[in-house]
Amino acid sequence: MSDDPLKQLGEYLTATEAESLAVLIGAREHTAHALASVSRARREKVAKLLMAAGIGHTEPTMSVAVLRGIAGAKSAHRDLTPVWTMPGNEATTGHLTNQFHDVVAAARISVTCATYNFSSTSSMWDALQTASEEPEVVVCVYVDAGKGDPGGVKARLPRATVYRSANLPNGQPIVSHTKFIVVDHEVVLLTSANFSYNAENRNIEFGLLIRDSGLAASIESTMASKRGSLYELV
Numbered sequence: 001m002s003d004d005p006l007k008q009l010g011e012y013l014t015a016t017e018a019e020s021l022a023v024l025i026g027a028r029e030h031t032a033h034a035l036a037s038v039s040r041a042r043r044e045k046v047a048k049l050l051m052a053a054g055i056g057h058t059e060p061t062m063s064v065a066v067l068r069g070i071a072g073a074k075s076a077h078r079d080l081t082p083v084w085t086m087p088g089n090e091a092t093t094g095h096l097t098n099q100f101h102d103v104v105a106a107a108r109i110s111v112t113c114a115t116y117n118f119s120s121t122s123s124m125w126d127a128l129q130t131a132s133e134e135p136e137v138v139v140c141v142y143v144d145a146g147k148g149d150p151g152g153v154k155a156r157l158p159r160a161t162v163y164r165s166a167n168l169p170n171g172q173p174i175v176s177h178t179k180f181i182v183v184d185h186e187v188v189l190l191t192s193a194n195f196s197y198n199a200e201n202r203n204i205e206f207g208l209l210i211r212d213s214g215l216a217a218s219i220e221s222t223m224a225s226k227r228g229s230l231y232e233l234v
Helices: 005-012 015-026 031-037 040-053 060-076 096-105 124-132 150-156 197-201 213-225
Strands: 079-085 110-115 138-143 161-165 180-183 187-191 205-211 231-233
Touching (some): 005 040, 015 040, 015 060, 015 213, 079 197, 096 124, 096 187, 110 124, 110 213
Parallel strands (some): 138 161
Antiparallel strands (some): 180 187, 187 205
């Protein structure tokens, strides 16, 4: 991390955190009150970075400008990395299975994911269970009602919020075939792979790791808007 306090702040804050702080400080809230918008696990570090950078309620105009600049830069920045699963050692760049685990392990605020099939052989169980046991990390899982074993997912991830695909008004089951992971409202992993041993180790699967808070927000809000119509709570 850089030695420059402003750069350190920009590297650490998520776009959502920066925007929330900007709104509250712009409304003349005390810095301590504005920090309530940051998760408890990250609050102390953010407070120290704000102080070091001279950002807070005592300099509201400058502080809002800096924070909005951080939020805008992170929203506009899009970093794409192709990731693969292939049998043996054929995947020489961007290993998809490693990215599954790495992005979830790095979660500080939230993990939202969806899969068609959540197999008992998947190594994602441990990653999601560990994340869901972190007190400040909110985990939400969407699965197909027929193939994703929603009851089993909820049983193994009791602290996660689990949704299953619903039925159409005519009774026909909706198939939820989407597969993605969104972490901290900023990192998106789109993948062809289900959560299963074969998909994570033997199949040829392709995905994209994308750092784009705008895309992350769009995916999460779209899925949330379909609760009650296309998805139901387990």
